[in-house]
Amino acid sequence: MATDNSLPQNVVRDERRELPEDADEDEVEARVGLRYAASQVMADPTARVGMVFIAVMVAIASFAAIDSYVFNYALAGRFWHSPIQAQPGATGLLPPVGFENGYGQGTWKYPLGTDHRGRGILVRLVYGSRIAMMVGIVSTGIGMSAGTIVGAVAGYYGGWIDDVLMRIVETIYAIPFLILVIAFMTAFGRDLQYAMVGVGLASIPVFARLIRSEVFSVREEEYVEAARAVGMKDRNIILQNVIPNSFGPVVVQATLQVGVNILTVAGLSFLGFGAQPPTASWGQMLAQSRGYMLPDPWFSVWPGLAILFTVIGFNLLGDGLRDALDPRLQNQR
C-alpha cells in the first residue's frame, strides 16, 4: 500500500520535491535521497569537469551581460576596447599574438587578432558568450516546461487526449528543427527573442516524448492510485506526483538540450537569423569570417572553438548526471 517505503528508485528521483514544514518520514528520506543524488553527481569526474566548463562560461557571460545591459559597454571600453566599435586606426584581420599575415603582426592588445572591422576577436567572443548562454538556457527552459506539461497530460490521461497531443508533437518533430525555427523567425521577426522562442517551441517534442514515456511507467504506481483513491484532483496528481517522479531523466535531457540548442542558434546566426550586427554572436562571427578564410583563417577558428568549449561543458555535465542519477547505467561506465 501507500505506506510501503521500499521505493529506492523514487527516492533517488525525488530531487525536485520541496520539503514542507510538517515533513513526515517519507519526505525526510526523499531529501536524504536528494543529497545522495547530489553527492553522486559531485563524485562523477565527468560531471565535475562539465561543471567547471559551464561555470567558466557563466562567469564570462555574466560579465558581458552586466556590462552590456547596465553599463552600455562602458566597462569594456574603459579597461579594454569595445566589442561593437573598432578603435580609431585599428587594423582589420590581424592574426593572433606570435603570428603574422598580410595585414600585420599579432599584438597583445588583440590576443586572438582582429575581425574584418578591426574589432578585437577575444572581446567579441566574450560578448558573444552572453547570447549563446542566454539563448541556450532560455530556449531549453521554454521547451522543457511546455514539453513537460504536454507529455504529462498526454501520458496521464491517455486515450484521445494522448492521440491528439502526440500527433501534434509528431508533426512538429517531422519538420526539420532548423527549418521550423527559420520559418517561425521569418514570420515573427529575425531578432534574438524570436530565436529563443522558436528554438524553445521546436524542442518541445523531445521533452514531451520523454515525459510521456516516464509517466506511462509511473501512472500505475501504487502511490498514484492511492492519490486517486483519496480523491485528489487530476491536476494535483500530475503536478505533485507524476511530474516530480519522472524528473530525473528530464534534468539529464535538459542539460544535453542546452548544448543542442546552442549549436542550433549558432547555425541560425550563421544563416543570418539571430542577434543582428553590431551585437556579437558566435554564429554571426563565423558567417562574417567566411569572406576572409584565405587571408586570415584565424578569424574562422576562434568562434568555433568557443562554441565547442561551451557545448562540451553541457554534454559532459549531462553525461555525468545520467551516470549518477540512473543506477541502471552503472555497469556502462
Added chain:
Amino acid sequence: MGQASSAHMRMAKYTIRRLLQALPVFIGITVITFFLINAIPGDPARILLGPGGNAEMVEQVRARYGLDQPLWKRYLNYLAGVLQGDLGTSIHFRGRPVVAKILERLPVTMLMMVSAFAFAISTAIPLGIVAANRRNKPTDHVSRVAALIGVSTPSFWIGLMLIIVFSFHLDVLPASGLILPWAAPSAVEGASTRSDVLLQAAQHLIMPTITLGTLYMAAVMRIERSSMLDVLNQPYIQLARAYGVGERTILRKHAFQNAQLPIITVLGLQLTSAFGGAVLTETVFNINGMGRLIITGINNQDYQLVMGTTLCFGVTFVIGVIITDLLYAYIDPRVSYGEEAV
C-alpha cells in the same frame, strides 16, 4: 512456409497502418507551414515585381497565383492540389512547378545525406565496438573524447575548417559545389569521360560528407559503445563465456546483432536533424540542394515552394521511421506488430 508468408502479410499490414497513422502528421505539416509562411509580413507579389511594379501589375500577379483569395480557401485549394500530386507553382521561380524544382534539387541533397550516413555508420560501428571491447583502456578513452568532441562541434564550422585546410592551403579538394556521379560528362566542366565525372563527384563529395556526417558518426559511436556494453553484460553472454566460447565469437555471433537495435532507432530519428544539417552544409559549400531551396522560398515568401519542400522532408522522415521500425522487426523477431497483444 505458411508462417513466413503470414509474417509478410503482417509486415505489409503494419506498413499500411503506419502510413495511415502518418496522414494527420502530413496534414499537420501543411497547416503549420502554410500559416507560418502566410504570417510573414509583406506581399509575395510585390517581392516578385520589385520596386518597379505598379498596383495594376501587382493585382495581375496576385490573381495569377491565387493570392487574392481568402486564406482558408487558398489552403483548401492547395490541399486539393497536393492530393492530386500537384504541389503548386513557385512564384519566385516564375511559375515553374514546385515538383520540378524539388526533383531537380532532391538528388543532390539525398546524395549528400546517404553519403554522410554511410560514412557515419561505417566508421562509428567498428569504433564503438572496439571501445566497448577495450573498456577503460586508452583506446576507449581516446575514442570517447573524440566522440564527445564530435557531438559538440558545430557542423558548419567543421566545413569551414576543412575548406581552409584542404582547399586553400593544400589545394586538393574543391571548396564549393557538388557534382552528381550520373551527370553527363558534357555537362560537367573539365570532364570528358565518365571516369572524369566520377572522380570529380567524389572530390566534391568528401568534405560535405565529413561536415554533415561527423555529428552522426559521434552520436552512433557513443550509442554503439554503451549498447555493446549493455549486451555484453547480459546473462546469455555470460553463459556463453562460461561455456568457454571465445571472446571474438561472442562479439561477432552473439552480441553484435542485438547491440544494433538502438542504433537503428536513433538513425531513423536523426533524419530530421540531418535535413537541418543539410541546410547549413549546403550553405557552407554553396551547393544547390533542397536546403538552400527552402531558404530561398522562405526569403521570397514563396509559400508553395516552402510547403512543397517541407512536405517532402516530412514524407522522407516518416518513411525513414517506418523503414526503421521494419528493420527493427527484421533484426529482432521478438518485436510484434501490435496484433497479438502481450
